[in-house]
Amino acid sequence: MARELDLEVIVGRFYASLYRFALSLTKSEAEAGDLTQQTFFILAQRSHQIRDISKVKCWLFTTLRREFLRIVRTQTNHPHVEFRPEIHDSPSISADALRTLDAKAVIDALDRIEPTYRTAVELFYLSELSYKEIAETLDIPIGTVMSRLSRGKEHLKAILATAIAENSDKIIPLNRDEEATY
Amino acid sequence: MKKPRTEITNQTAKFLLNAYRPSGADAQDPAFRDALEQAARDPELGAWFKEQRGFDSMIAEKLSGIEPPATLRSAILAGIENRPPERRFSIRPLLALAAVIALSAVVVVPMLNRRNSGRQLVDQYRKANLSMLAAVPAPQLDLMTASFSRTQDYLAEMQAPCIPSPPAALLGLPTAGCKTLRWNGHILSLTCFLLPSKELLHVFVIAQDAFDSIDIGRDFQEFNGWHVKFELLNGMLLMFVSRANMAEIKQYI
Numbered sequence: 001m002a003r004e005l006d007l008e009v010i011v012g013r014f015y016a017s018l019y020r021f022a023l024s025l026t027k028s029e030a031e032a033g034d035l036t037q038q039t040f041f042i043l044a045q046r047s048h049q050i051r052d053i054s055k056v057k058c059w060l061f062t063t064l065r066r067e068f069l070r071i072v073r074t075q076t077n078h079p080h081v082e083f084r085p086e087i088h089d090s091p092s093i094s095a096d097a098l099r100t101l102d103a104k105a106v107i108d109a110l111d112r113i114e115p116t117y118r119t120a121v122e123l124f125y126l127s128e129l130s131y132k133e134i135a136e137t138l139d140i141p142i143g144t145v146m147s148r149l150s151r152g153k154e155h156l157k158a159i160l161a162t163a164i165a166e167n168s169d170k171i172i173p174l175n176r177d178e179e180a181t182y
Numbered sequence: 183m184k185k186p187r188t189e190i191t192n193q194t195a196k197f198l199l200n201a202y203r204p205s206g207a208d209a210q211d212p213a214f215r216d217a218l219e220q221a222a223r224d225p226e227l228g229a230w231f232k233e234q235r236g237f238d239s240m241i242a243e244k245l246s247g248i249e250p251p252a253t254l255r256s257a258i259l260a261g262i263e264n265r266p267p268e269r270r271f272s273i274r275p276l277l278a279l280a281a282v283i284a285l286s287a288v289v290v291v292p293m294l295n296r297r298n299s300g301r302q303l304v305d306q307y308r309k310a311n312l313s314m315l316a317a318v319p320a321p322q323l324d325l326m327t328a329s330f331s332r333t334q335d336y337l338a339e340m341q342a343p344c345i346p347s348p349p350a351a352l353l354g355l356p357t358a359g360c361k362t363l364r365w366n367g368h369i370l371s372l373t374c375f376l377l378p379s380k381e382l383l384h385v386f387v388i389a390q391d392a393f394d395s396i397d398i399g400r401d402f403q404e405f406n407g408w409h410v411k412f413e414l415l416n417g418m419l420l421m422f423v424s425r426a427n428m429a430e431i432k433q434y435i
Contacts, residue, residue, distance in 0.1 A: 011258050019250035033251055034327045037258050041326060044262040092233065098240045106244045125242050130208060131201035150200040
């Protein structure tokens with residue numbers, strides 16, 4: 001017999017990771033909040049349809065992505081796709097260099113991953129879904145998930161390596177207070 | 183009996199281990215067994231895997247630092263709690279709304295034509311709005327958002343009246359969303375705010391010229407558990423409605 005969903009517990013457990021995934025899709029805090037709210041509202045409306053509670057997490061991420069795609073289709077607001085050369089070598093990035101980046105820089109880098117691979121990588125980092133759950137969420141075979149993760153992470157590393165190199169080339173002037181302490 | 187170990191290349195192992203979550207949650211997944219064993223044996227692969235896990239952990243950590251808005255959790259819960267009970271089909275709220283509108287057209291409009299005094303017309307308007315709010319299942323909002331400015335942008339886009347000069351205290355509340363409606367040939371808007379008690383505060387706005395004359399009281403009145411107050415502001419008639427207690431409502435209006 002199906003157990004009744006405890007919506008308050010589910011909201012508390014998943015709303016932050018869903019919001020982060022929504023933010024990676026929409027790039028707007030307001031839209032990410034709306035999309036997260038809408039996803040839980042749909043869950044509340046259809047909770048009787050969910051037979052297996054262990055599938056709620058996948059269901060939420062699948063629904064949020066579908067809602068996002070529906071809105072994008074409605075607005076006919078197709079994201080700009082930039083073509084980039086193939087990446088063959090995965091560059092090595094030091095942990096120290098990575099620490100210099102903030103969360104926004106990482107979100108921006110995720111956004112620049114080739115669209116084919118992007119969602120699998122976003123789900124990997126933002127949702128803590130397993131490769132099997134990502135396959136279920138995106139409705140694609142497990143092998144395709146692994147392939148997208150492998151290629152997508154190569155892209156991500158290349159993008160971050162470029163961002164770090166660009167940052168290190170910048171000359172940052174000292175402000176007056178800092179000058180005074182020298 | 184343990185499954186015999188399969189030889190795999192480092193390239194294949196890297197391909198598989200890219201799907202290994204940095205939290206280690208996949209440690210017991212047999213799909214990774216051969217690749218993990220290979221990484222333990224092969225120093226070059228082991229070094230790659232260590233660096234990859236470090237990279238994955240760092241990215242996941244950076245991203246987990248993104249905090250949702252402080253009001254999001256309470257807005258979600260309030261939205262869920264205020265949903266229509268036992269709703270199974272999304273068409274039902276629309277049918278209910280259509281029924282209310284049809285009823286307004288058939289019953290309310292002829293009555294309005296006959297009894298056209300300022301007080302009676304406002305009473306009819308109040309009743310129509312309260313009937314709609316009390317309908318089960320409740321009608322759906324056109325736009326669900328916690329952002330007041332987004333509700334007003336939407337209403338402006340739909341050429342529906344916005345809330346003119348809302349009280350500052352009200353602006354501090356998250357919204358549940360908004361909706362456009364039509365009454366007696368006039369477009370009106372509904373914006374719903376979420377009070378700290380999780381009750382909703384509904385604000386209907388209609389142009390003043392929807393009424394020949396307006397006779398409204400100055401204070402709140404109670405109708406079947408609904409606290410209702412009218413205000414005239416910048417050519418608009420505002421109708422505040424809530425089931426929250428008066429002490430809470432008066433903090434915001």
